[in-house]
Amino acid sequence: MxxxxxxxxxxxxxxxxxxxxxxxxxxxxxxxxxxxxxxxxxxxxxxxxxxxxxxxxxxxxxxxxxxxxxxxxxxxxxxxxxxxxxxxxxxxxxxxxxxxxxxxxxxxxxxxxxxxxxxxxxxxxxxxxxxxxxxxxxxxxxxxxxxxxxxxxxxxxxxxxxxxxxxxxxxxxxxxxxxxxxxxxxxxxxxxxxxxxVTDTYRGILGSILTLVRELRELRLRMALGALLMAAFSVLWTGLAFLLAAPPFSYGDAVIGLFGIAGVAGALMAPIAGRMTDKGHGRRATTLCLSILLASWALLFLGSGSSALWAVVVLIVGIMALDLGTQGAHISNQNVVFVLDPPARNRLNTAYMVSYFGGGVLGSVAASVSYSVGGWAVLCLTGAAISLAALAIWLLGRSASSGSVVRSDHVHG
CATH class of the missing domain: 1.20.1250.20 (MFS general substrate transporter like domains)
Incomplete structure (x- = not known):
């Protein structure tokens, strides 16, 4: 071990x-x-x-x-x-x-x-x-x-x-x-x-990150998925404040902040994906989570047109679904990434998380642009398009990436 x-x-x-x-x-x-x-x-x-x-x-x-x-x-x-x-x-x-x-x-x-x-x-x-x-x-x-x-x-x-x-x-x-x-x-x-x-130099360690990215197809696939997941997450949480501050909601900052609790509820369910991975169902967990992520945008759109209780409930369920889908797939990604080359776990995590947070930056920009162009409806379409792209990349790439597990020693450092 x-x-x-x-x-x-x-x-x-x-x-x-x-x-x-x-x-x-x-x-x-x-x-x-x-x-x-x-x-x-x-x-x-x-x-x-x-x-x-x-x-x-x-x-x-x-x-x-x-x-x-x-x-x-x-x-x-x-x-x-x-x-x-x-x-x-x-x-x-x-x-x-x-x-x-x-x-x-x-x-x-x-x-x-x-x-x-x-x-x-x-x-x-x-x-x-x-x-x-x-x-x-x-x-x-x-x-x-x-x-x-x-x-x-x-x-x-x-x-x-x-x-x-x-x-x-x-x-x-x-x-x-x-x-x-x-x-x-x-x-x-x-x-x-x-x-x-690991006995390499610090400079060698940094250089080996690029080697890992170049040689591990599964890592590249998970990096792409991670970027799209965080982009979808950022589209919601950047645009949600715009939606809730405007009519028909017209909520203040304190109430808007409370919607983060709905996201936490979804996040706390994410370890279910980890348990599925432990039982050998990691691919099924990823497919399920990406599907939930895509479906969440329909709920987010349906709950945006009224301040009535039913609409707020639908919106909250959509937030929970998006966070569950995002974090469940993210956890599945990390469980795969960490076993590609165990002695290089931190370098693998660096590659994956740089891509992940890079997607978040792009998602924030996409949210601001799409909301200014067409309001919440266009923002939801943008988020759905990003989520659909993630699901498509996963379904197209998973079979080709099967069998990619442990790296050879020469990239360990």
């Missing part, structure tokens, strides 16, 4: 408590990318800047996360993972602390870039959980950890808005700094130490 980082050990072991700790840590870390979204107007007034300028903060955090994905996450195959995770988490905590005392906008923006880099430790945690889990429980374990990550994404806006109401926007980052620092201490105590066997 391969321990995280590649060392040999008799048996993997990851109890429920450790799974929960890793899930919570992922959620708290990744939430840093989204805290600023409901605070932009408040921050703009605090520093006397335009709202459009304040909007840069969301992008800066995502830029930092992308930097971390590209340059920090691959280190998980080269150095001891617990130390890497704890160090990155402390970097994130320090960055949040800097945000609290930032005297001006430039320092705040720089702090959020650094926080995004530290938050990318979440993508070291996911392959760590996969490596620690027994083979028959790997899908369930990864599904649970990823559900924690998605819950953090969806609840970040709600928590941020509530804390800001209580004590201003600086309180949000102060609480985040303390929470992450405490988690780092707990991780240091309970996460097992790993002993990497």
């Amino acid at each position: 391969t321990e995280p980082g590649g060392s040999s050990t008799t048996e993997p072991t990851i109890g429920r408590g450790l799974v929960l700790l890793l899930a919570v840590t992922c959620g708290v870390l990744v939430a840093n990318l989204y805290y600023a979204q409901p605070l932009l107007d408040t921050i703009a007034r605090s520093f006397g800047i335009e709202e459009g300028t304040a909007g840069i903060l969301v992008t800066t955090a995502q830029i930092g996360y992308a930097i971390g994905l590209a340059f920090l996450v691959p280190l998980g195959d080269l150095i001891e993972r617990r130390r890497l995770i704890v160090t990155a988490a402390l970097i994130c905590a320090v960055a949040d602390g800097i945000a609290v005392v930032s005297p001006g906008f430039p320092m705040l923006a720089a702090a959020l870039v650094l926080a995004g880099v530290g938050a990318s430790a979440a993508m070291v945690i996911v392959p760590l959980a996969s490596a620690l889990a027994a083979e028959e429980d790997r899908g369930r374990t990864v599904g649970t950890v990823m559900s924690g990550l998605l819950t953090g994404i969806l609840l970040a806006r709600t928590v941020s808005g509530l804390l800001s109401e209580l004590g201003g926007w600086r309180l949000v980052y102060g609480v985040a700094a303390v929470a992450i620092a405490l988690l780092a201490v707990v991780l240091r105590k309970y996460v097992p130490v790993s002993t990497p066997v």
Whole structure:
């Protein structure tokens, strides 16, 4: 059996408590990318800047996360993972602390870039959980950890808005700094130490990511699917605020934020896909989840024309279906990606997640453009088209990619 980082050990072991700790840590870390979204107007007034300028903060955090994905996450195959995770988490905590005392906008923006880099430790945690889990429980374990990550994404806006109401926007980052620092201490105590066997240089590790992408057809297929999944997810969550703020809903920010709870409910069902993978039904789970994703857009459209209770219920069910389909297929993807080359789990995750979040950026742009062109109806058509493309790519590519499993040693480093 391969321990995280590649060392040999008799048996993997990851109890429920450790799974929960890793899930919570992922959620708290990744939430840093989204805290600023409901605070932009408040921050703009605090520093006397335009709202459009304040909007840069969301992008800066995502830029930092992308930097971390590209340059920090691959280190998980080269150095001891617990130390890497704890160090990155402390970097994130320090960055949040800097945000609290930032005297001006430039320092705040720089702090959020650094926080995004530290938050990318979440993508070291996911392959760590996969490596620690027994083979028959790997899908369930990864599904649970990823559900924690998605819950953090969806609840970040709600928590941020509530804390800001209580004590201003600086309180949000102060609480985040303390929470992450405490988690780092707990991780240091309970996460097992790993002993990497990869002996390549850091530069060689980075270069081998391109080799993995070039040589593993299954990885390329899952990267394409991941990009389309996150694009569909971003189309919904970027456009939903536009829909709910306008008639016939005319909801305020607090009510709009509560719709994130519907997404969490769908996300918490996603480990079902992990269990299906554990039982040898991973391909069936992916097909089912992609089909649910496509069907969700019909519900989202039907629930958008009225503020009546039935319409709101339909809209909420559509949100739950979309998040279930997106995260279920995402978890199935990761379970496949992590076994393509076990000693290269972090590099495989880097390739997959860069594609995944790249799709999210494109989805956000597509949502803004489609909504401005034709409102919610065109946005739903855009989301449905993306989802249909994902299903088509999967159905066309799955048979050709069968049999792609473990890599030969020469790309391990």
